[in-house]
Structures are given as structure tokens and as C-alpha cells.
Amino acid sequence: GQQVMQIPQYQHVQEGEDFTTYCNSSTTLSNIQWYKQRPGGHPVFLIQLVKSGEVKKQKRLTFQFGEAKKNSSLHITATQTTDVGTYFCAGPAAGNKLTFGGGTRVLVKP
Amino acid sequence: DAGVTQSPTHLIKTRGQQVTLRCSPKSGHDTVSWYQQALGQGPQFIFQYYEEEERQRGNFPDRFSGHQFPNYSSELNVNALWLGDSALYLCASSLAGGLRYFGSGTRLTVV
Numbered sequence: 001g002q003q004v005m006q007i008p009q010y011q012h013v014q015e016g017e018d019f020t021t022y023c024n025s026s027t028t029l030s031n032i033q034w035y036k037q038r039p040g041g042h043p044v045f046l047i048q049l050v051k052s053g054e055v056k057k058q059k060r061l062t063f064q065f066g067e068a069k070k071n072s073s074l075h076i077t078a079t080q081t082t083d084v085g086t087y088f089c090a091g092p093a094a095g096n097k098l099t100f101g102g103g104t105r106v107l108v109k110p
Numbered sequence: 111d112a113g114v115t116q117s118p119t120h121l122i123k124t125r126g127q128q129v130t131l132r133c134s135p136k137s138g139h140d141t142v143s144w145y146q147q148a149l150g151q152g153p154q155f156i157f158q159y160y161e162e163e164e165r166q167r168g169n170f171p172d173r174f175s176g177h178q179f180p181n182y183s184s185e186l187n188v189n190a191l192w193l194g195d196s197a198l199y200l201c202a203s204s205l206a207g208g209l210r211y212f213g214s215g216t217r218l219t220v221v
Contacts, residue, residue, distance in 0.1 A: 042200060042212045043153065088152050097166050098210065100152035
């Protein structure tokens, strides 16, 4: 079945620095979705990318969908303490179910 | 406009017992999906309900069952609980399989 992998599993970032987290699917995706889950919280939808090579920005967050629609990345600039949490990518599998990656846990050092 | 609501928020059960979790979807949404999120992992798809029928199922045993009511609310039932069933159970609603909105989840602890 479809597998979605995310790297790194953990990201320790100094406040103010940039970082990127990556998502790779074993199959071609019709779209890729990103979610953020704060500690003790639930996944909150951030964005959906649909087109090959698509790039979308949300303030300091930049999301990219690969040309082959099998990978995606999330780049955060000037990391803040509010960025703490786990970032998940998810792609629809056969029948419309969402398959989530294992997530990247972001810790920010002030 | 109420979002997705789940009850209860926390639950402690003993091995072998049965549990029922409840979900009310976001207003206007007709599809409910259930996910299990073990500690430190991503959500795993359990099943999806639409028009009161199970439309799709993930890799979970028959101990996991569900129901959707005419008002689109849903229940997740787990029989013969194992310690390994301890997790955060998330309900997500959508309109015709579109973007999912997650509830705050039910934290189930099996002792």
C-alpha cells in the first residue's frame, strides 16, 4: 500500500534560523496536504497543494509540491517559538482515505 | 458555526472492556473519518462513513466498528480492548470527501 515518509523525525532549531522538512510518497499523489499539531493538540489543516511544481507561501512558511507529485517540502524561515509542534504531510490513497507521514517534531531553542 | 466535536475528551478503560467514542461533524459536512494516533506517530486511518455506510476501511481488526447516524454524527466502537489500543482517537469531517477538519480527539488509556 501507499507509504508516506517524512524526514527528519526531529528538528531542533535555534530561534531565528531557517529549516526545511521533507515528505516522500511511494506513489504519485493527486494532492498533498500539510497539517500542524501542537503538543497536546489535534492536527490543524495548513494547506493543500495540487499542481506539479506548485509553490505556496503562508507568511514564513513555504510549501512546495514536487514535479513528479511524489514529494513535498515545508520551509520555515526565521523560526519562532510559536512554530513548535509536529508537522505532518498527508496524501490521499485509493478510495480517498488520507495517509499521513510520521511527522517532523520541531523544537525551538530560544 | 460549531467545528468538529468529540466526546469524551479522556477515557480510562480496563483490558477486555468495550468503549464507544462519539463525533459530531462540522456543520454542513456529510462524511466522517476516524483515525488512531499512537504516541509519537502520525494518525492512522481506521474507517470512513458516508450516507450511514462504511465507505472505506484501513488495516484495523473487526474489533473496531462504527456507525453513522442520519444527522451525520458518528460513533466508533472498540471491543475487547488491548493495552495497544491506548491512543488519541481523532474524528475528521468533510463534505463529500473534501478537506478534513479534525476534532480535538479522545485520549483513550487502556490499563
